[in-house]
Amino acid sequence: MLQKISLMALLLGLSLLTLHASEARRADLQSTTDSGISVEIYSQLSPLEINRIHSWKLVIHDAAGNLLSGAELTLTGGMPDHDHGIPTLPQFTERADAGVYSLQGIRFHMPGKWQIVLSITNAGETERVLIDFQL
């Protein structure tokens, strides 16, 4: 019994440690909207790379710095210099969990300059944020 408890405590400790590590991780991409909503993107593939489909977690805070839950998100994007979009149709698949949003099915297929466009609709207001990055 005692052994079991100590094992559970160990596991709990380990999971807290990993959680801490993931929180401490630097976002792969981030930006802020005009009204001050901040977006941090944590990619399953870090650093980002081409030709592999993967998922993202987005953490969103409102202008006051509080986690923003229940917003409607859409993500599009592409390569402005090549006049084409993302080769897949990534979608937000899980319900928002305290300001954390899950995006599945994203892949990039060319090296160069990419841009994603994230639309955030909250309380009837829609804001767009553009994030440029190099692959």
Next chain:
Amino acid sequence: MMKKLGLSVLLLGVALVAAWNFVAIPGSNSWSAEELQLINSLSIERLAPLPADPSNRVADLPAAAEFGHRLFFDTRLSGNGSIACATCHRPELMFTDAFQMAMGAAPGPRHTPSLVGLSHSPWYYWDGRKDSQWAQALAPLEAAIEHGIDRLQVARLIDSDSSYRQMYNALFGALPVIPATPLAASPLGDEREQINWNSLSGAQQNEVSRVFANLGKAIAAYERKLMPGAARFDAYARSIAASSELDQGDILSSNELAGLRLFIGKAQCVSCHNGPLFTNHEFHNTGVLSIAGQLPSMGRYDGIRTARSDPFNCLGEFSDAEQADCIELRFARDDNSLVGAQKTPTLRNVSWTAPYMHGGQLATLAAVLNHYNEAPLSMLSHNEAKPLALRPVERRQLEAFIRTLSAPLATEPKWLAPAVEFTQSN
């Protein structure tokens, strides 16, 4: 006086034309950090481990590859007894056939692509109408113009060959009872085969289709062995990892190096032919002339729709995957941008796999480079590529570089020829 001037102007003109065509402009003698990163990203040493195929639980079992190896070279898997997978995918030609169009039981509508390194791709066929290598392997068997056989006769062959039956049972569990009649049956066959198929019970249909799917999984396990080997380009990429100096002894000639610079720069080849396999596994409309006698192909626009309705896809009942595993299929794009788009092929060994494009429309690498240089209007939708304004000498340099990507396969020789036959006493 006038005559002399005329002659001088003429000579100057000739010299300019000759220079435009033949004289290379000396490039920089080192690589930028960005160029070095691109060159490194193309090296075969950067090739990721083969991705798992959750839809095929035997994909990486040695016994499945052995079984698939036997099936791949077996001409009994055809209506006329003379066509095997290896008939069009010939090992000595990097698993292509050198024909403009595939030649199975009858001339086919597409050029035979190479299978080398293909297991890294999430999509199969020029139009991506299959989402796994095992699902792809099934379609030619039942195509009248390719193997011209049907799933019931294929299942019966496994039942009647004792070593095949043994290999099947060991991998997939006991082979079900295969109906003795009718002779031929398939939901995709001609009218008679379809009527025959409908004469089977639902349970029999399901069992026969499952045996058929399992054979595709064994063939795919074999095809996963077919990997490209390190070529001269890779030796060069390795040599510059420690230094950005352009010239590393004589691994690549100055023309080949100039071609590499064009490949990752002005010619923009690396936009699509990227990564260690020189392909992004994606679909692009590059204005290739439609195949003679055919309407322009809708390409991936139709391909993704076919893949979604394929009973052998990742989400289907014959797949071993969970829904969560089928990410490519579930999040695939299907809009108008894919009209006329064909899959980017690997450039590994491409100098040994002429002719080129989905219909074998272009006979030589020089013709392909001329095509991309001109970037003609597409007959259907729009050409994503733009004219490159490469001089003739630059196109020759590019071709010289592309020829440094050919090398013998990194595959054990035993997989490149038919397996040694068992004796029946075994």
